[in-house]
Amino acid sequence: MASTGSPDGWTYTVRKIDGDIFEGTTRGRTETLVRCTLKDVAAGVGMSTTFGTGLTKSTDTAFSAYYAQAVPTVCPDLRAADADIRRALTAAELGWADFLKRGRMVVYPPGTSYEEDAHRTMRLQEQNAISAVRLDAQELPDFCSEVERAFGEGGRVAPGLLIDRRRKA
Structure with a gap:
C-alpha cells in the first residue's frame, strides 16, 4: 500500500508469514498481524x-x-x-x-x-x-x-x- 495524498508519503508493506499471520512494515517499524478467528x-x-x-x-x-x-x-x-x-x-x-x-x-x-x-x-x-x-x-x-x-x-x-x-x- 502507498499514500497518494500525503505530502510526506508512506508505504506499508504486508507479507504473509503463515496461514493467518502477517508482517506489516512502515517507516522502519515492523509489526506482526494475526487475522482474528470467530472465537x-x-x-x-x-x-x-x-x-x-x-x-x-x-x-x-x-x-x-x-x-x-x-x-x-x-x-x-x-x-x-x-x-x-x-x-x-x-x-x-x-x-x-x-x-x-x-x-x-x-x-x-x-x-x-x-x-x-x-x-x-x-x-x-x-x-x-x-x-x-x-x-x-x-x-x-x-x-x-x-x-x-x-x-x-x-x-x-x-x-x-x-x-x-x-x-x-
Whole structure:
C-alpha cells in the first residue's frame, strides 16, 4: 500500500508469514498481524478497539453502551435497557470531559471546550459501535447469543444493558 495524498508519503508493506499471520512494515517499524478467528471476534463483542483499552474507562463505557443500544437492529428478541444506557453514556461523557480537563489536553478544533470535545468523542464512539455491531453480526453466526452473554444479566462486558424480550419480567 502507498499514500497518494500525503505530502510526506508512506508505504506499508504486508507479507504473509503463515496461514493467518502477517508482517506489516512502515517507516522502519515492523509489526506482526494475526487475522482474528470467530472465537476472537466473539471474545471482543461489545468492546472498543478504536481508543485502545485503558486510555480511559469513559470511552470504553460509551462504546459498549452504544453497541448495546444498536444490537436490537439485528437481534429483534433483545431490547436495550434504555435508562441504564443513558446513565452510562452521561457518566462516560462527563468522565471524558473531566479526563481532558485534568490532563489539560489540547482539544480539536482549537477553541473547542472540553465539553464540546467530549460530546464529539461520544458521537465518534456511537458511529464506531454501530459499525461494529453490523460487522460483528455479519461475522458471527450466533451473534445474538454472543451479545446476550456480553450484555445480558450477568454479562461479561456490561451486564444488564440488554434484555431478552422472550423472558418474562
